[in-house]
Amino acid sequence: MHPSYVRQHHATEIFHALRQTPQMSKREISEAVGCDKTTVSAILKRFEELGLVRREMAESRGRGRPSEVFALSQKNGLLIGTHLEFDQAVIVAAGIDGQRLARVDMPLPRRPEDFATDLRNAIFSLCASLDRDISEIRCVGITLPGLVQTDGALAHSSSLDWYDVDAKGLLREMIGAPIHIDNDTNAAMLAEHLFGECAHLEDFVYLDSVVGLGGGIFMDGHPYRGRKGFAGEIGHLKVVPDGRTCGCGASGCLSAYLSQRALIQKIRKFEPVDSIGDVLSLAASGNRNVLRILNNSGRYLGLALSDITNVLNPAAVVLAGHLARLWPYLEAQTRQVFEENAMSASFADTEILISDLSLAEIPAGGVALALEGFSSLDGQDAPPW
Numbered sequence: 216m217h218p219s220y221v222r223q224h225h226a227t228e229i230f231h232a233l234r235q236t237p238q239m240s241k242r243e244i245s246e247a248v249g250c251d252k253t254t255v256s257a258i259l260k261r262f263e264e265l266g267l268v269r270r271e272m273a274e275s276r277g278r279g280r281p282s283e284v285f286a287l288s289q290k291n292g293l294l295i296g297t298h299l300e301f302d303q304a305v306i307v308a309a310g311i312d313g314q315r316l317a318r319v320d321m322p323l324p325r326r327p328e329d330f331a332t333d334l335r336n337a338i339f340s341l342c343a344s345l346d347r348d349i350s351e352i353r354c355v356g357i358t359l360p361g362l363v364q365t366d367g368a369l370a371h372s373s374s375l376d377w378y379d380v381d382a383k384g385l386l387r388e389m390i391g392a393p394i395h396i397d398n399d400t401n402a403a404m405l406a407e408h409l410f411g412e413c414a415h416l417e418d419f420v421y422l423d424s425v426v427g428l429g430g431g432i433f434m435d436g437h438p439y440r441g442r443k444g445f446a447g448e449i450g451h452l453k454v455v456p457d458g459r460t461c462g463c464g465a466s467g468c469l470s471a472y473l474s475q476r477a478l479i480q481k482i483r484k485f486e487p488v489d490s491i492g493d494v495l496s497l498a499a500s501g502n503r504n505v506l507r508i509l510n511n512s513g514r515y516l517g518l519a520l521s522d523i524t525n526v527l528n529p530a531a532v533v534l535a536g537h538l539a540r541l542w543p544y545l546e547a548q549t550r551q552v553f554e555e556n557a558m559s560a561s562f563a564d565t566e567i568l569i570s571d572l573s574l575a576e577i578p579a580g581g582v583a584l585a586l587e588g589f590s591s592l593d594g595q596d597a598p599p600w
């Protein structure tokens with residue numbers, strides 16, 4: 216491996232170590248990333264030149280006397296995350312450590328060209344509200360509900376009614392900072408790895424439900440994208456031969472039994488419900504029809520988890536969005552069917568984790584994309600160190 220690549224690799228590791236554990240001494244950093252103190256000193260000096268870290272005196276862990284420690288700067292550098300939803304965009308500002316600072320919402324215009332202008336204006340006002348300058352923006356991450364190609368061009372979003380839009384080209388010109396775009400579920404999965412339940416896991420599967428049912432595969436420390444970036448569509452695993460018709464046009468997909476839309480449609484035959492909130496209230500009151508339908512959906516989720524586990528042997532499956540909310544009513548059937556159908560060796564390895572991060576008020580996916588884009592050695596833009 217080329218020495219400069221090794222140094223870059225250490226720098227990236229030190230950046231993330233300081234992100235996860237602020238206020239570390241040189242010795243602690245050296246132990247955490249496994250490189251010598253001379254290398255750590257040289258990299259910290261470079262970080263200081265770039266305004267990425269600050270020195271301070273603090274009581275270092277395990278020692279009485281104050282000593283010199285390092286932390287990521289809170290003043291120099293911003294990451295922007297943008298979440299495009301059905302009819303609105305949520306724009307989030309975060310420090311370079313990924314800590315989310317504020318959000319602003321804006322209506323989503325129909326034309327992508329108008330979106331670029333509106334987004335630029337919203338980012339300006341968000342920075343102004345934090346008394347920060349837009350020149351501090353290091354990277355912008357944008358999540359889209361749809362299929363996004365690996366080069367960041369939008370392939371298809373039926374919920375936005377956008378087709379073949381070169382979103383990256385359009386926005387980069389307007390915003391003037393590196394831009395990273397991905398599918399909303401892949402972004403949420405990355406957030407789980409950077410900030411959430413899966414911070415120390417290299418292999419996990421993510422299943423998220425907002426309106427539809429999205430999925431993602433995280434493999435060997437990275438999102439697995441497949442040939443063109445369309446991998447991980449776990450919502451379209453077939454769980455019932457010739458079953459209900461799915462939004463994708465096929466029949467018997469997991470999404471046709473577990474997506475928000477599918478659940479509401481099924482429950483409406485018995486009860487007047489408009490949202491998952493209504494479903495939760497009825498389930499909490501012990502409504503038999505609702506509990507039966509959720510029990511049945513839990514069965515299909517268990518089948519899907521067993522297929523995923525048999526194929527991929529992940530360390531965990533993360534359930535996010537409304538799946539996390541509904542979990543108390545899905546859990547019994549899901550666990551039973553999962554255990555009955557998964558191969559016992561893989562089943563024993565796979566933990567089911569419920570995502571709190573996906574329910575947070577300020578969404579984390581866009582910031583995760585920005586942080587990854589800013590700090591990854593594998594991205595299109597080299598990190599600043």
Ligand SMILES: [Zn+2]
Pocket residue numbers: 450451461462463464465468470
């Ligand atoms: Zn489908």
